[in-house]
Amino acid sequence: xxxxxxxxxxxxxxxxLGRLMDAGEQLLARQLTDDRPxxxxxRTHAAFLWKRRPSPGHGYLAEVPFxxxxxxxxxxxxxxxxxxxxxxxLQFVRGFPANxxxxxxxxxxxxxxxxxxxxxxxxxxxxxLVEVQKEDLFELPVITARLRELPYRFILFCDDxxxxxxEVAYRELKALLEGGxxxxxxxxxVYATSNRRHLMPERFRxxxxxxxxxxxxxxxxxxxxxxxxxxxxxFYPMPQQTYLAIIRHLAERRRLRIAGxxxxxxxxxxxxxRGARSGRVxxxxxxxxSGRLSLEGTIDRPVD
Numbered sequence: 001x002x003x004x005x006x007x008x009x010x011x012x013x014x015x016x017l018g019r020l021m022d023a024g025e026q027l028l029a030r031q032l033t034d035d036r037p038x039x040x041x042x043r044t045h046a047a048f049l050w051k052r053r054p055s056p057g058h059g060y061l062a063e064v065p066f067x068x069x070x071x072x073x074x075x076x077x078x079x080x081x082x083x084x085x086x087x088x089x090l091q092f093v094r095g096f097p098a099n100x101x102x103x104x105x106x107x108x109x110x111x112x113x114x115x116x117x118x119x120x121x122x123x124x125x126x127x128x129l130v131e132v133q134k135e136d137l138f139e140l141p142v143i144t145a146r147l148r149e150l151p152y153r154f155i156l157f158c159d160d161x162x163x164x165x166x167e168v169a170y171r172e173l174k175a176l177l178e179g180g181x182x183x184x185x186x187x188x189x190v191y192a193t194s195n196r197r198h199l200m201p202e203r204f205r206x207x208x209x210x211x212x213x214x215x216x217x218x219x220x221x222x223x224x225x226x227x228x229x230x231x232x233x234x235f236y237p238m239p240q241q242t243y244l245a246i247i248r249h250l251a252e253r254r255r256l257r258i259a260g261x262x263x264x265x266x267x268x269x270x271x272x273x274r275g276a277r278s279g280r281v282x283x284x285x286x287x288x289x290s291g292r293l294s295l296e297g298t299i300d301r302p303v304d
Contacts, residue, residue, distance in 0.1 A: 037061045042152050046123035047116075048130045050143055059139055061130065061146065069120050070113040075279060076249050077242040078110050081233040088231055089118050092189055093125045093153050099230025100177050100190040104197045108280030109235035111193040112159050131157045140172045141182065148185040158192040163225075177228035190229075197226065197234070243267070243277040250286040256293060263289075 037060070041048075047067035052059045072082060085101060092098035103111040119129055132143065137158070147154045158173070176184055226232065247267040251258065270285040271277045 037146055037150070039150065042128055042150060046119050046128055048128065050130060050132045050136055050139070052136050052139065059136065059142065061143075067119065067129075068116055070117040072114070072117040072121070074250065074253065075110045075113060075117065076246045077238060077279070078114065078235060081235065082114060084231060084233060085114055086118070086121070089122055089127065089155075092155075093122050093127050098189060100228065101192070101231045101233065102226060102229035103191070103193045103233045103235065104195065105235030106237055106276075106278060107195055108276065108278030109238065110279045111235055113279070115155070115157055115159075115191050115193065118155075126152050128152045128154050129157050130154055131159065134158065134161055134163075137172050140176045144176065144185050144188055147188055150187070152187065154188045156188060156190045158190065161192045161194045162196050174225050174228060177225075192229070197232070238277045238279075240268070240277065243271060243282060246279055246282040247285065250282060251289075254286060254290050256286075256289060258289070258293070 041061070041063050045063040045065070047064040048061045049064060050059055051062045072086075075082060081103070085103075088098050088101060103114060105111065116129070119127065130143070130147070132140070140156075143156070173190070175182075177190060178184075244264050244267060247263060248260070251263055256263070266289065267282070267285050270288075271281055274281050274284075
């Protein structure tokens with residue numbers, strides 16, 4: 001039938017469109033309401049994850065029922081870094097000026113554990129930890145808007161952070177740290193960890209004069225992100241004596257019955273096979289040793 005011969009009930013069609021628009025507005029209103037953090041959650045939980053929804057700007061804070069809370073006393077060999085991190089965090093929770101912090105250096109050196117381990121000490125004083133993935137950094141303005149009016153102190157935790165030249169998400173982080181037109185909320189800090197000191201790759205070709213008229217500007221752009229962290233804490237390659245000190249400390253905490261010489265020999269062999277000496281490697285060795293000794297009946301069970 002030709003379109004010109006169709007009878008269209010325009011009144012009914014407009015009514016249907018109106019109902020669809022009303023339903024859409026109600027759905028959006030419910031979603032916006034659901035996205036607002038429930039204040040009760042912050043009384044009962046200290047660790048949160050930012051969860052992204054398909055629609056940009058409509059993510060939400062999800063509580064972490066069983067957070068990983070390392071014991072800072074078990075982190076051996078990074079005393080000065082821990083001291084500065086705890087001092088900065090204490091200033092922050094007390095309402096005094098404090099800095100954003102970048103923890104950089106060797107993998108497995110205790111960077112992430114240092115941040116997460118702050119919660120047992122400072123959560124009773126109002127500190128809350130919100131982990132934000134790198135791919136969600138473009139939503140930082142939304143996240144900070146949700147946290148600004150809450151009566152808690154928030155650390156936005158960005159773990160294992162690094163960027164390539166083609167990525168632009170770091171610009172939102174730069175704006176939050178310093179330089180954006182909107183001021184960072186007084187109750188929000190950023191603690192980030194990275195294997196790279198400046199968060200972005202630096203290449204030899206950037207020093208070649210025929211690559212760019214002003215190559216120093218390229219280098220300056222890459223340094224500008226890490227420069228916005230008021231405190232940078234380096235985690236350097238671990239000497240053998242520090243690695244063995246961690247091994248002895250963990251073995252004592254686990255109450256492992258093994259001769260000291262045998263313990264150190266096995267620990268060094270484990271590190272050699274792994275190609276690294278770090279707190280992570282030490283913990284993995286102790287976990288393996290605890291399991292083996294438990295099976296042999298030397299200890300009843302591993303002691304946390």
